Amino acid sequence: MGTIARVDYAKGRVVEARTLIERYFDNNQPTSEVLWLGIRLARQQHNNDAEASYGLQLRRMFPEAPETQLLLQGKYD
Helix, strand or coil: CHHHHHHHHHCCCHHHHHHHHHHHHHHCCCCHHHHHHHHHHHHHCCCHHHHHHHHHHHHHHCCCCHHHHHHHHCCCC
């Protein structure tokens, strides 16, 4: 589901991608890649609470991941 969400995001289908991400998190452990996508989707939808939540999880669970470094550098795209 994470891959399909990435494709939707790349094609500008933000709502569809966000729905898939939320379903993914209901049934799977987060990965740094999917959390990073969740951050970018929440940011596009101006959902500050979700963006902050995903960011906290990313920094806490994957402090050395490349996605965490992108977050810390503010490189969202």
